[in-house]
Amino acid sequence: MPLVVIEVMPKAEILDPQGKAITSSLARSGYEGIAEVRMGKRFELTVEGEIDAARLEQLQEIAEETLANSVIEDVVGIHVMDQS
């Protein structure tokens, strides 16, 4: 079945405390040169049937209405990984 990847990240203007904690932790662990880390979500959806225009529209709606919280997050990618 086709696999679709949907990527969601915190909006640029939103503080990302988990990302900031990781950035500090990396510096403390001696990893140099990592200026910033931001943490978002990656969803893999296994989809029945083929990916046509109607399915893509549905997936866009799922991404924006269900997977992302549009107040603080953006959908940054919807990728069809495996069409078979």
Added chain:
Amino acid sequence: MPLVVIEVMPKAEILDPQGKAITSSLARSGYEGIAEVRMGKRFELTVEGEIDAARLEQLQEIAEETLANSVIEDVVGIHVMDQS
């Protein structure tokens, strides 16, 4: 500064309760044909300097030692998005 994306997903044999909850929620909301949802993490790292072999090795180590919990998660991708 270069941007590197690191993708982390729960291992295939690990239950993913958040993904299962989303799968059920989509079915209840009337979205048909979504067989499975799995939820992972997407990190964006802003990196100082250019991405050379030593930097890539450091990023691989960061991904496996710090960003992913290797007991339950796999690093599924490390992508250099912007080399400038």
